[in-house]
Amino acid sequence: MRIAISGGTGFLGRPLVQRLSAAGHECLVLTRHPLAQRSLPHGATPVEFVAGRPLPAERIAGAEAVIHLAGETVGVRWNDEVKRRIRDSRVQGTLELAKAAREAGTVRHFISASAVGFYGNDRGAEALTEESAPGHDFLAEVCREWEAAARTAAEGSDRIRVVTPRIGVVLHPEGGALRQMLTPIKLGVGGRLGTGAQYVSWIHREDLLGLFVFLLEAKDLHGPINATAPKPVTNAELTRAIARKLRRPAIVPVPSLALRALFGEMAENLLGGQRVIPQRAQEAGFTFRFPTLAAALDDLLG
Numbered sequence: 001m002r003i004a005i006s007g008g009t010g011f012l013g014r015p016l017v018q019r020l021s022a023a024g025h026e027c028l029v030l031t032r033h034p035l036a037q038r039s040l041p042h043g044a045t046p047v048e049f050v051a052g053r054p055l056p057a058e059r060i061a062g063a064e065a066v067i068h069l070a071g072e073t074v075g076v077r078w079n080d081e082v083k084r085r086i087r088d089s090r091v092q093g094t095l096e097l098a099k100a101a102r103e104a105g106t107v108r109h110f111i112s113a114s115a116v117g118f119y120g121n122d123r124g125a126e127a128l129t130e131e132s133a134p135g136h137d138f139l140a141e142v143c144r145e146w147e148a149a150a151r152t153a154a155e156g157s158d159r160i161r162v163v164t165p166r167i168g169v170v171l172h173p174e175g176g177a178l179r180q181m182l183t184p185i186k187l188g189v190g191g192r193l194g195t196g197a198q199y200v201s202w203i204h205r206e207d208l209l210g211l212f213v214f215l216l217e218a219k220d221l222h223g224p225i226n227a228t229a230p231k232p233v234t235n236a237e238l239t240r241a242i243a244r245k246l247r248r249p250a251i252v253p254v255p256s257l258a259l260r261a262l263f264g265e266m267a268e269n270l271l272g273g274q275r276v277i278p279q280r281a282q283e284a285g286f287t288f289r290f291p292t293l294a295a296a297l298d299d300l301l302g
Contacts, residue, residue, distance in 0.1 A: 001216070004028040004047065004060040006097060007069030007113075009040065011175035016067070016209050017041050023213070028063060030055065030070075030097075054096045057103035065109040065216055066101050068094060068150070074117075074139065078266045083138060090146040098153035107160055111215055112150035114164040116201050116228060118143035121272030125199065129279040130166075130224045139269060147224065161222045163215050168201035168228035168276060170208055171296055178242070178300065185243050185250060194256040196236025198273035201228040204290040204299065214286050226278040230291050235273065241293050245301045 003020060007013040008029035017027045018041040027044045040046060047059050060066065072089035076082060094112055101107040119128045120135015134140050147164045154160045171178045177200075184190040203211075211227055233241070243250035259267040278286075290296040 001065055002026045002028065002063045003065045003067060003216075004030060004063040004107075005067045005069065006030045006093075007071070008044065010069065011172075012170065012205070012208065013069045014041065015205065016069075016212055017044050019209050019213065028060060030059075055100040057100045057105075060100055060104050060107070062106055063101075063104060064106060065111065066097065066107055066153075067212065067216075068097055068110070068112040071113070074266065074269075076266070077262070077264050078138075079264075087142050087145070090142055091149050094146060094149035095152060098150060101153045101160065102155065102157070107153070109161050109163070109216060109219075110150065110153040111163045111165065111212065112146070112153075114143050114147050114150075114166045114224065115139070116166050116168045116226070116274045116276045117269065118147070118166050118224075119274045119276065121269045121274070123199075123272075123274050125275055128226075128274055128276045130226055137268065138265070161219065163222055163225060165211065165215065165225045165227040166276070167208065168203050168226075168232075168274075170205050171202050171300060172205035173300060174205075181239070181242055182246075184252075185239070185246055185248050188249055189252045190239060190243060190248070190250050191253040192236040192239050192250070193254050193259060194235075194271045196234055196239065196253065198235050198271060199232050199275040200235050200238050201226075201232040201274050201276035202238070202293065202296070203227060203229045204288075204296040206299075207288050207290055210289065211281060211286060214281075214284075218284055221280070221284055225280050226276050227281070228276045228278050229288060229293075229296070230278055230282065231293065232275045232277075233293050238293065241297055242301070245297045 008017045028047045072085045117139035120140045170176045239250045
């Protein structure tokens with residue numbers, strides 16, 4: 001299968017391209033940066049386009065599937081300009097790619113990343129499935145618009161299947177939350193964030209890659225899919241588990257006030273959380289290699 005992939009040189013995109021290429025798929029990696037081509041996995045084909053301009057449909061001609069992973073990072077202090085870039089990179093970027101997919105005439109599967117932020121940052125211990133209501137904070141609003149933009153890929157036709165995996169906290173020492181947590185814990189100055197009672201809906205990166213492959217092949221699946229492990233944990237449990245694995249203490253909590261002073265509005269997403277359950281993936285028959293945090297950390301830090 002010929003697959004066009006945005007964000008194909010990132011923390012998630014690069015190993016996904018490697019996996020798909022190894023399985024015999026032809027990967028077209030959409031990139032705005034010529035220098036990024038140097039980091040492409042062997043066998044991947046770069047497809048350049050100009051930032052701020054629509055992607056011409058002919059650039060993905062022949063692609064049967066599109067996997068859309070690109071988006072501005074959210075893990076920084078927000079201001080109006082940062083929030084604009086976060087929204088535009090997800091919503092406007094997805095609208096443009098969806099339009100190119102419609103016009104290409106060959107795309108049948110449009111898989112566009114979303115996030116568990118869809119559910120909001122104040123859901124407590126509520127078990128959240130794909131049927132649960134969305135939240136009302138900034139990231140929840142962005143996720144609603146993001147998924148709506150992805151659905152436009154199927155406008156006017158029933159030939160394109162749209163899937164929006166709502167991705168949780170991806171665990172791997174190469175990047176993301178785990179990489180940020182490792183150094184302070186190794187130094188003995190790590191600890192929970194705030195009370196630590198907020199839930200973290202995590203997933204091992206290998207399971208997330210496997211889920212993307214599964215979604216490509218599961219032709220009857222469409223709409224939102226929670227891309228998280230079956231057993232979410234609290235922030236305190238996650239921190240303690242990592243510290244035990246590293247044989248280090250985790251006794252220096254980060255006060256809520258300090259996080260708010262450092263990150264402003266974005267801190268509410270660190271102090272809040274979601275307890276997300278991958279109901280539709282499990283019902284469809286997807287098997288997690290690392291369903292528990294202990295199994296994931298044994299593999300990642302063992």
